[in-house]
Amino acid sequence: MTKKKLVQIDQHWMDKELVSHLNEKIGDKISARLYTIKPVSTAIDFLSLSKFLTKILPHYVYSIKEIEDDIAREVKRMVKAVRLSNAGLLEHELQQIIDSESARVKSEAWSEKFNQSRIFFKKSSEKYIGGKYGELLLFALVEGVLGCKMVAHKIRHLTNVHDEVKGSDGLFLGDYNDVPSLLIGESKIMISMSDAITEALDSINRYHNDKNKAHNLNHELVIAKADIHNYDADIDDLYDKLDPTQDTYKTQILVHPIILMYERSYMVDVQKKAKNYEEFQELISALLLKKIKGKREVFKLIEKHIKEAGLEHVHLDFFLVPVDKVSNFRNAMDDQLL
Numbered sequence: 001m002t003k004k005k006l007v008q009i010d011q012h013w014m015d016k017e018l019v020s021h022l023n024e025k026i027g028d029k030i031s032a033r034l035y036t037i038k039p040v041s042t043a044i045d046f047l048s049l050s051k052f053l054t055k056i057l058p059h060y061v062y063s064i065k066e067i068e069d070d071i072a073r074e075v076k077r078m079v080k081a082v083r084l085s086n087a088g089l090l091e092h093e094l095q096q097i098i099d100s101e102s103a104r105v106k107s108e109a110w111s112e113k114f115n116q117s118r119i120f121f122k123k124s125s126e127k128y129i130g131g132k133y134g135e136l137l138l139f140a141l142v143e144g145v146l147g148c149k150m151v152a153h154k155i156r157h158l159t160n161v162h163d164e165v166k167g168s169d170g171l172f173l174g175d176y177n178d179v180p181s182l183l184i185g186e187s188k189i190m191i192s193m194s195d196a197i198t199e200a201l202d203s204i205n206r207y208h209n210d211k212n213k214a215h216n217l218n219h220e221l222v223i224a225k226a227d228i229h230n231y232d233a234d235i236d237d238l239y240d241k242l243d244p245t246q247d248t249y250k251t252q253i254l255v256h257p258i259i260l261m262y263e264r265s266y267m268v269d270v271q272k273k274a275k276n277y278e279e280f281q282e283l284i285s286a287l288l289l290k291k292i293k294g295k296r297e298v299f300k301l302i303e304k305h306i307k308e309a310g311l312e313h314v315h316l317d318f319f320l321v322p323v324d325k326v327s328n329f330r331n332a333m334d335d336q337l338l
Contacts, residue, residue, distance in 0.1 A: 011144050017049045018321075019281065021288050026299045030306065031317045033145070034292060036267075036284055042274040044267065044324050046332035053136050054336040058110070060139050060150075061117040063227070067110075074109045075102055121337045133333045134187030135169040138259050141319050146257065148174025148183050151238065152224035168203070171224050173241055176255045176315070180248075182241065184220060185257045189326050193262035197302060200258045201309040207254075209310050218244075255315040266291070267324040288322070 014020065014035070021034040037044050058067060082097050089097075121132055139150050152171035172183035186203050188196040206216040221242045228238045240248035266287055274280035292298045298320065306312055323329065 011147060013052060013140065013144055017052055019285075021285055022293055024293070024299075027303060027306075027312075029313070029315045030302065032299060032302065032320060033318065034288060034320045034322075036288070036321070037323060039271075039277060039280050039284075041277055042280045043271050044328070046329045050329075050332035050336045053133070053140060053333065056140060057117040057121075057136070057337075058113040060136055061120060062113060067113055070113065071106050071109045074105050078102070078105045118337055121333075131187075131189070133330060134189045134259060134261065137261075138170050138185045138187040138257065141259060142170065142172050142183065142185055142257050145319070146172075146174065146176060146183070146317070148172040148176065148181065151228055151242075152220065168220055171220050172257075173238070176253065176317075180241070180252045181255050181315075182249070182252045183255045183257055185259070187259040187261075189261040189329065191263045191326060193260060193264075193298070193322075194301060194305075196260045196262050197305045200260065201305055201311060204256050204258070204314070204316075205309055205311065208314060253315055255317060257317045257319065259319045259321065261321040261323060261326055261329065263324065263326055264322040267322055271324065292320075 017038055018035040019038055021036065023033045024031070026032050037046060037049060039045065040047070078101050079098055082101060083094060086094055086097060142148055143150065150170050150172050152168075168184045169187045170183075170185040172185065174181060174183070176183065184204070184207060186200045188200045190196040190199070207213050207220075210216060221244070224242050225239065228235060228242070237248070240246040241252065243249050267284075270280060270283045270287060274283055302318060306316065
């Protein structure tokens with residue numbers, strides 16, 4: 001299984017949309033990565049990030065193979081129609097028409113895939129809190145930062161597009177720190193960081209300390225197996241990685257990537273104080289490193305919650321994204337998709 005075949009989004013997208021402040025081990029099996037949204041002038045602006053996440057939506061819902069097969073099917077239909085309606089033309093004249101029409105057909109096929117994907121993000125009421133946006137961000141970060149491929153398209157298994165399905169926010173396969181791994185992710189977009197940590201660890205605990213942990217994990221694997229035939233890869237190898245009876249599965253490490261987007265008042269304060277883009281970057285970087293790496297308050301809070309949850313034996317990789325208002329992210333995504 002190669003990244004080239006399975007990971008389908010630009011792995012350098014973070015350089016354009018996010019600022020990385022640290023990547024640190026805070027325990028034998030705990031990692032923390034700190035990001036902020038790349039500012040516009042002296043303000044946090046989600047417009048660019050929301051446009052990127054919207055652009056990759058078809059990749060979140062469908063595999064590369066499914067997208068390419070659909071486009072190839074539409075091109076084949078076009079070629080057949082062109083040949084039937086222009087039977088008297090010479091071959092090179094037909095080919096010119098086909099070449100000209102191919103770009104249009106591919107563009108229309110991609111637009112149709114986007115519209116099909118967009119259906120899953122319709123909100124049913126004002127109570128909708130944008131949880132699916134967090135899952136989309138998780139997909140982008142795990143594929144982009146960790147280089148591991150999502151293989152369980154849970155969103156397509158909804159019987160109703162408004163459902164909130166119990167389960168992980170994404171199941172991935174790949175090499176984590178150069179070790180074959182199964183990754184089960186969680187994303188939490190909440191006002192309180194402490195609440196976000198607690199809820200994320202509660203969700204993850206379903207696979208470790210819950211009485212139904214075997215059932216919960218098997219549910220994730222069953223969903224993943226339903227999707228892997230859509231990948232242009234060694235299917236037998238993928239099945240083995242998702243089959244608890246196989247050594248290939250047993251020798252993998254289980255990792256939980258966790259995205260926490262939460263509010264911090266100092267993100268508002270820096271926007272008020274900074275006079276230009278460069279000063280904003282300098283202030284926010286110095287402040288975050290002082291508060292998070294210097295005082296280590298966030299790390300201590302994470303370790304405290306992990307100990308309370310009894311998850312010290314588990315590989316956890318936190319993506320921390322402090323913002324001024326989480327509702328601004330949801331509103332930006334709503335504006336793009338709804």
